[in-house]
Amino acid sequence: METPFAAAAPGQAPVAPALPAKPSAGRRRLVNLGLGLLIAGLLVYSWIDTNASVSEFVNGFFGSKGLLRNVLPESLPPEVSQFWDGFRAAATTLAIAILSIAFGIVGSLAMLPLAARNITPSRPLYELARLIQAILRAIPELIMLLLFNVVLGFSPFAAVLALTVHGIGVKGKLFAEAVEEMDTSAVDALRVAGASRLQVFLHAVLPGVRNTLTALTLYRLDANFRSAVTLGAVGGGGIGFLIDNQLSVFQFKAVTTYMIVLVIVVLAVERISTELRTRLG
Amino acid sequence: MIDGIHKRFGANQVLKGVGLKLDRGELLAVLGANGCGKSTLLRCAIRLLDPDAGSSRLGGRDLALLKGKELRLARREAAVVFQQIALVKRRSALDNVCCGALGRIPLRRSLTPAAFPHEVVQRATIALQRVGMLDRAWQPAQTLSGGQAQRVAIARAYCQQASVILADEPVSALDPRAAEEVMTLLGDLAHNDGLGVLTVLHQPDLALRHADRIVGMRVGEVVFDKPSPEVTPQEVDALYQHLRET
Numbered sequence: 001m002e003t004p005f006a007a008a009a010p011g012q013a014p015v016a017p018a019l020p021a022k023p024s025a026g027r028r029r030l031v032n033l034g035l036g037l038l039i040a041g042l043l044v045y046s047w048i049d050t051n052a053s054v055s056e057f058v059n060g061f062f063g064s065k066g067l068l069r070n071v072l073p074e075s076l077p078p079e080v081s082q083f084w085d086g087f088r089a090a091a092t093t094l095a096i097a098i099l100s101i102a103f104g105i106v107g108s109l110a111m112l113p114l115a116a117r118n119i120t121p122s123r124p125l126y127e128l129a130r131l132i133q134a135i136l137r138a139i140p141e142l143i144m145l146l147l148f149n150v151v152l153g154f155s156p157f158a159a160v161l162a163l164t165v166h167g168i169g170v171k172g173k174l175f176a177e178a179v180e181e182m183d184t185s186a187v188d189a190l191r192v193a194g195a196s197r198l199q200v201f202l203h204a205v206l207p208g209v210r211n212t213l214t215a216l217t218l219y220r221l222d223a224n225f226r227s228a229v230t231l232g233a234v235g236g237g238g239i240g241f242l243i244d245n246q247l248s249v250f251q252f253k254a255v256t257t258y259m260i261v262l263v264i265v266v267l268a269v270e271r272i273s274t275e276l277r278t279r280l281g
Numbered sequence: 282m283i284d285g286i287h288k289r290f291g292a293n294q295v296l297k298g299v300g301l302k303l304d305r306g307e308l309l310a311v312l313g314a315n316g317c318g319k320s321t322l323l324r325c326a327i328r329l330l331d332p333d334a335g336s337s338r339l340g341g342r343d344l345a346l347l348k349g350k351e352l353r354l355a356r357r358e359a360a361v362v363f364q365q366i367a368l369v370k371r372r373s374a375l376d377n378v379c380c381g382a383l384g385r386i387p388l389r390r391s392l393t394p395a396a397f398p399h400e401v402v403q404r405a406t407i408a409l410q411r412v413g414m415l416d417r418a419w420q421p422a423q424t425l426s427g428g429q430a431q432r433v434a435i436a437r438a439y440c441q442q443a444s445v446i447l448a449d450e451p452v453s454a455l456d457p458r459a460a461e462e463v464m465t466l467l468g469d470l471a472h473n474d475g476l477g478v479l480t481v482l483h484q485p486d487l488a489l490r491h492a493d494r495i496v497g498m499r500v501g502e503v504v505f506d507k508p509s510p511e512v513t514p515q516e517v518d519a520l521y522q523h524l525r526e527t
Contacts, residue, residue, distance in 0.1 A: 190383055193357060195380070203380050208370070208371075
């Protein structure tokens with residue numbers, strides 16, 4: 001019988017067979033060239049539209065009024081007396097992140113039975129759930145906060161709601177994709193056993209993706225913390241608010257202190273989140 | 282009882298009017314090469330897939346005519362054991378077995394495993410003992426071997442109190458000893474508990490040793506349906522003939 005690795009006759013070197021004709025690369029080259037031109041065009045457009053300038057970049061960093069020669073000397077040493085205030089404000093920012101994650105989980109789980117293609121009761125409901133999630137994701141947290149500021153006034157709770165609503169869009173999609181990728185044999189087994197949709201969801205879907213959902217949530221926790229810092233600067237409170245306040249009165253030493261606190265807390269949250277995700281496997 | 286089932290996936294006609302009957306107390310094995318429609322037939326039989334034509338009667342009701350809650354409740358009469366170990370991996374063996382009874386538990390008593398009624402836990406305990414897995418009751422499913430997990434899946438089917446067990450290649454991921462144990466267990470459930478057991482198999486030797494009746498399928502059609510002792514090696518060989526030809 002002929003095999004792909006037919007042995008050569010004793011004492012003879014094996015002869016390599018002729019390769020089949022190589023497919024023409026002409027079309028692929030044309031596609032690559034087109035893509036290259038498109039990317040170059042986008043970069044040129046972005047450069048022009050943002051008024052990007054090498055001289056401004058150099059002046060901003062190295063000029064007499066730039067960061068290194070003007071702001072940096074004014075920023076050191078850090079204002080030690082501001083550390084406690086910094087940590088208290090960071091705790092508020094962390095509270096915003098935690099509460100928005102908790103509310104976001106509730107919202108995302110509530111939509112999950114509709115938003116995952118493999119367990120949804122109907123295609124139109126699936127499309128509707130995914131559309132709502134896409135709309136929530138499309139509106140940035142900052143714009144959400146500006147809207148909530150109008151209704152609720154400037155407060156950390158407005159930031160919580162802004163992050164929650166945007167988070168339902170983001171986590172909802174991630175959760176739904178995790179369910180769509182899960183092994184559905186346990187789901188089928190319970191469906192055949194006569195379990196209702198809710199029973200299947202509670203006893204096969206949720207336990208099946210619990211680890212994945214927990215890992216995604218932890219990943220979102222440090223992303224939410226960074227977003228909460230940004231939202232603080234536009235009235236959401238916490239350490240972002242303090243940094244913005246101190247910058248507006250040119251108190252750079254206090255700003256340095258808050259930046260140090262910020263880096264410490266961000267690294268700690270990232271570390272804890274990574275550690276927990278690793279333990280989840 | 283399955284009658285005249287047709288199923289097409291795109292241009293591929295997978296089932297061409299397949300019919301067969303499963304009696305209580307009988308272990309029926311369906312043999313055939315990959316792609317001949319065995320698993321599709323099993324899924325159509327309980328409407329995990331909707332057949333294009335034909336009927337599947339379970340407990341005297343035609344599943345093809347039912348939908349929604351009626352279909353869900355009628356389907357409780359058939360328990361399925363899958364090729365992939367269809368257990369919830371993070372849950373204990375006992376919790377997994379209890380889940381077989383979900384179709385008979387009201388929602389408020391099934392929100393968490395801790396809320397399962399006492400009778401269900403007792404029946405699950407009996408089921409685990411029946412399959413020789415009682416000592417592993419609290420072990421998470423993900424830590425069980427393939428053979429152990431498949432036995433727990435059978436216990437879940439037993440706990441479902443179904444009259445029919447449909448097994449889709451239940452031993453294909455198991456070593457020969459575990460496969461033998463699982464087939465013996467399925468035979469026991471048929472012969473001692475009076476259940477109708479239909480199993481799709483890829484191992485003719487296991488089918489000949491354990492099944493009361495064998496159905497041979499080739500390219501979406503039943504080519505023979507007879508008691509195991511009457512099945513000849515030539516007939517079994519013919520089921521896989523076209524694989525050798527290709």
